[in-house]
Amino acid sequence: MSPGVSLLGTTALLFDAPGATDLPTQQRIWSLAREAETWPEVREAVPGMNNMMLVFARAPRNLDALEIRLHEAWAAATPLPLGGRLIELPVVYGGEGGPHMADVTGHTGLGIDDLVALHTAPDYPVFALGSHPGYCYLGGMDPRIATPRRKIPVLSIPGGAVSIGGTQTGVSASAGPSGWNTIGSTAMCFFDPTQHPPALLRPGDTLRFRAERVVR
Amino acid sequence: MIEILSDTALATVQDLGRTGALNWGVGTSGAMDPLALAAGNLLLGNAAGDAAIEIQVFPFAVRVHADCAFALTGADCAARMDEQTLLPWWSGMARAGQTLRLGLPVATAWPASRAYLCLAGGIDVPEMLGSRSTQLRGAFGGYAGRALRQGDLLRAGRPGGDVNGFGAVPPALAMPLQQDGLPAIRVLRAAEYDRYTPASHAAFWGEAWRITPQSDRYGYRLAGPSLTPIAPIELRSHGIVPGVIQVPHGGQPIVQMRDAQPSGGYPKIGTIIEADLWRLGQAPIGSRFRFLETDWATALAARDANEAWLAGLGRLANLQRLGAAAA
Amino acid sequence: MTLPPVDIARISEWLAASGLTALELRGPGCHLRLRQDRGTVTPMEAPSARQVVTSPGIGRFLTTHPLHSTPLAPEGSVVALGQIIALLQIDALLMPVTAPAGSVLAAVLAEPGEIVGYGTPLLELHPIAE
Structure with a gap:
């Protein structure tokens, strides 16, 4: 299967790697992004979940040449293990900070302790940043705790909300609307625009959730 | 120095947007009508991308605390400096003690919904991650990372001075774009275009789309015929840009606008070309428009036309200012 | 008229780039008139009382x-x-x-x-x- 390349207007180009979402593919995406960032027509190479957005510095006249170069670079890309840091995140599960815990245990059929055990077990690789300042897309969630997104999105969940949406889990970095199920909260600050870099986490880092407390 | 007199929750400091911060999850923000912001700046001899105030709720008023050259562009809001009526897309001197008032946008040859107040030297707020635009979700940039409130004081980058007022022809008049009697917005197909039914394609290009009241700087929710995929589409999270036209499960499209988050997962049927995003950015809630399919060469020609229009305005404004300074 | 020659040169450059054939600038006590191929400065008449x-x-x-x-x-x-x-x-x-x-x-x-x-x-x- 060959990767998909499509346009986002005249602003950017989207590259989508074939196959199931996994870490080795993401490591190739990181490698591709590092290469593409050096091209003169590219302002930013932004990894997504096994895909990458190339934002144009200035939309090139000859789009075909850029596409060919992109395919060639992908074919040559080898997984780039970024070797980031391991960051442990203390979480209060359930209670006021985890208003949708009952929905998740209800959907999965798991007790709250089993659910917390499954959520805290893996090391979650940071695949990419996106959605809002400092927010991370994580890989590695146990499929047994997957829970569909909420039918009606919540107007605002607070920063630090730990939530599950489909087969993914994440931590909101600031207050905002969300369609995910919030199961806990953390006090960690993920984004500070006065720091460099402003985001606490970067692709290649690993996140581990630790149950500081479970409110039953 | 000006003081905000209105408690307008939704006026913000914006420039042409924040680039280079997507990898930290930071969207671009920036003016909904970048041509109006740039034109106002050029009338004042500012850099095209200097920060200005974007006003979208009216009436709006500011008190002038120190003399300053200003320009007003975008929607014609029948603005008045004290008792004196101001022409739209015009520059002039604001004197200490005067009050600038903008009313509701008036019906003109170009219906528009956002006004830009530019000051000489730009609105003097700190640059954050390469831009002075307000990042509302991240609560940084612009003025204290938030919308303007009553009592806020904003400084001009270049106070004082003395200008003779002159103006610009709104670009909507210089570069009109219509299709079958309605404003048109040019679109390039996006990744999932081919996964929609032929009837959806026909409706997308053929029918008029209405901008619903659930539309703001984050996105415009449109009302029109329902767009249906051939089979359900599930996507992984990926980068998106302002102008992308997403189709959530309900089938009514959402156009992501300047405060859009930098990633998403809904299917994308098309993307508005960057050169036309200002047209939608000014289209009033409740108004209707059409999507017009375009190709790469036309899209780049549209970009070149915008740039040429701004360059021409900048040159003429410089000539004018230099002549006035010499006199 | 106190326009320095360097400013006239700059105005002339912009005029050339603008594609206009001629330019007139005036202010109190001053009148600058430029054409594409030559720049000349002539003093302006005092404002008349004509209506x-x-x-x-x-x-x-x-x-x-x-x-x-x-x-x-x-x-x-x-x-x-x-x-x-x-x-x-x-x-x-x-x-x-x-x-x-x-x-x-x-x-x-x-x-x-x-x-x-x-x-x-x-x-x-x-x-x-x-």
């Missing part, structure tokens, strides 16, 4: 703002000193034509929408007393 407003330069004469449908100052209306009573469009730029004194706008002399040159009579003003 005919002439064009301050080359451009398209407009009596209404391009966004509006009603004239800036209809014939017969009383206009104040400094009030914008017409516009001169130079490509994307709009230059004001202002009333030199409080008066009555008696007649529009030039055809709205037409290109006018420097000095073209545009508007006739009568004293308010008449």
Whole structure:
């Protein structure tokens, strides 16, 4: 299967790697992004979940040449293990900070302790940043705790909300609307625009959730 | 120095947007009508991308605390400096003690919904991650990372001075774009275009789309015929840009606008070309428009036309200012 | 006239880049006139007491703002000193034509929408007393 390349207007180009979402593919995406960032027509190479957005510095006249170069670079890309840091995140599960815990245990059929055990077990690789300042897309969630997104999105969940949406889990970095199920909260600050870099986490880092407390 | 007199929750400091911060999850923000912001700046001899105030709720008023050259562009809001009526897309001197008032946008040859107040030297707020635009979700940039409130004081980058007022022809008049009697917005197909039914394609290009009241700087929710995929589409999270036209499960499209988050997962049927995003950015809630399919060469020609229009305005404004300074 | 030669050179460059054939700039006690192929500076006459407003330069004469449908100052209306009573469009730029004194706008002399040159009579003003 060959990767998909499509346009986002005249602003950017989207590259989508074939196959199931996994870490080795993401490591190739990181490698591709590092290469593409050096091209003169590219302002930013932004990894997504096994895909990458190339934002144009200035939309090139000859789009075909850029596409060919992109395919060639992908074919040559080898997984780039970024070797980031391991960051442990203390979480209060359930209670006021985890208003949708009952929905998740209800959907999965798991007790709250089993659910917390499954959520805290893996090391979650940071695949990419996106959605809002400092927010991370994580890989590695146990499929047994997957829970569909909420039918009606919540107007605002607070920063630090730990939530599950489909087969993914994440931590909101600031207050905002969300369609995910919030199961806990953390006090960690993920984004500070006065720091460099402003985001606490970067692709290649690993996140581990630790149950500081479970409110039953 | 000006003081905000209105408690307008939704006026913000914006420039042409924040680039280079997507990898930290930071969207671009920036003016909904970048041509109006740039034109106002050029009338004042500012850099095209200097920060200005974007006003979208009216009436709006500011008190002038120190003399300053200003320009007003975008929607014609029948603005008045004290008792004196101001022409739209015009520059002039604001004197200490005067009050600038903008009313509701008036019906003109170009219906528009956002006004830009530019000051000489730009609105003097700190640059954050390469831009002075307000990042509302991240609560940084612009003025204290938030919308303007009553009592806020904003400084001009270049106070004082003395200008003779002159103006610009709104670009909507210089570069009109219509299709079958309605404003048109040019679109390039996006990744999932081919996964929609032929009837959806026909409706997308053929029918008029209405901008619903659930539309703001984050996105415009449109009302029109329902767009249906051939089979359900599930996507992984990926980068998106302002102008992308997403189709959530309900089938009514959402156009992501300047405060859009930098990633998403809904299917994308098309993307508005960057050169036309200002047209939608000014289209009033409740108004209707059409999507017009375009190709790469036309899209780049549209970009070149915008740039040429701004360059021409900048040159003429410089000539004018230099002549006035010499006199 | 105290315009330094270096400024005239800069204005000339911009003029060349703008694609215009000529440019007129005026202010109190000063009048600069440039053509594409040569720049000359001539002193301006003292403001006259005549009640005919002439064009301050080359451009398209407009009596209404391009966004509006009603004239800036209809014939017969009383206009104040400094009030914008017409516009001169130079490509994307709009230059004001202002009333030199409080008066009555008696007649529009030039055809709205037409290109006018420097000095073209545009508007006739009568004293308010008449």
